[in-house]
Amino acid sequence: MKIGIVGGTGDIGEGMAMRLAPLYDVIVGSRDEVKAQHSCECNISTLKDCGASCCSLAGATNQEAVSCADVVILAIPFKNVVGTLEGLDCFEDKIVISPVNPMEKRDHFVFVPPAEGSAALLIKRLLPKETRICSAFNTIAANKWKALDEELTYSVPVCGDDDEAKREVMAIVNKISKLQAFDAGPLAVSSMVEALTPLLLNIARYNKMRDVGIQFR
């Protein structure tokens, strides 16, 4: 299976690429293909230093990361969603994963959803109707993705309207470190998942913690 990461050279994208590369063929997308290739070289070097025996990472444009992939992860900030998706096509037969959280930092972190109710529902409106969209990975901090010497012992709620796509996404989640996927229901539930991230950032801030995640139990 080929996984393309749009925004794959960003903080979260880079960490995701390193966690996924030993498991899948990963295409790291960027607006700047050279930057993507350089990021992959650095990531491969880091993975080798950590003892990874084989990994598959290739740098490309964001469009190639979409076109070549079976599953596309949109590792981009909410403010870039509309602009980025307007410039990309060939999503029709893809599963698209949104880890996007619409939020702002004011006195505290605030959930600021778009009119659709959530980033995932906005993405659904922007992409072709055949595209199967799931939200996943919303609550895992960039630092944790990158800390390859640490197991990821978090719960990951996954939302989506297509059961087969959701099962595939949950299978991907469950292969990464010790992440545990939970079916959170239809894509409409993504608003509640996306609201968790500003809550976790507030918990971190007010309790002097770092990179707070969750477990359901």
Add this chain to the structure above:
Amino acid sequence: MKIGIVGGTGDIGEGMAMRLAPLYDVIVGSRDEVKAQHSCECNISTLKDCGASCCSLAGATNQEAVSCADVVILAIPFKNVVGTLEGLDCFEDKIVISPVNPMEKRDHFVFVPPAEGSAALLIKRLLPKETRICSAFNTIAANKWKALDEELTYSVPVCGDDDEAKREVMAIVNKISKLQAFDAGPLAVSSMVEALTPLLLNIARYNKMRDVGIQFR
């Protein structure tokens, strides 16, 4: 410290009363004082069966549960908040804890906040401006409150605008079983906390689990 539970004979209120009675003087409030007294007799009997050496539980009207208490817990469903609070007074010098979650069961569980943004902010508007309101205990299932043979190993986000009141509420949380309080920031963050409960109910439903709770980590 005296803790009054408005709605103390409901599912969650009864469990809270049993967990709190060995630690504090608890006044169980109900619209029906006789029902409250009967509930306390049953709870005391249950607590003795579980080996509790001493506990303080008294049945009363909801108004007495407010008037006699230092801290008032509103253990009522969201749909009863306005009607219940309209019939009660003497909240001026109290700390009020809202575990209330505005939600509906449709195809899935949906977070349906009032115009104020959250149940806690609605309660703030309804009560005197001197009342110090915190949200807490939002995500703990009634069955878990009542399962006295089980430790409660959950994280409890606490929101509030008065730092001293929030510290007192967090101290109460931390005395109950193995609950761990986390400062989640000002009362405005309560919308994100209240949205967690329908998410947890969806997680339970779609993964065939029961009484799902959370831990921050």
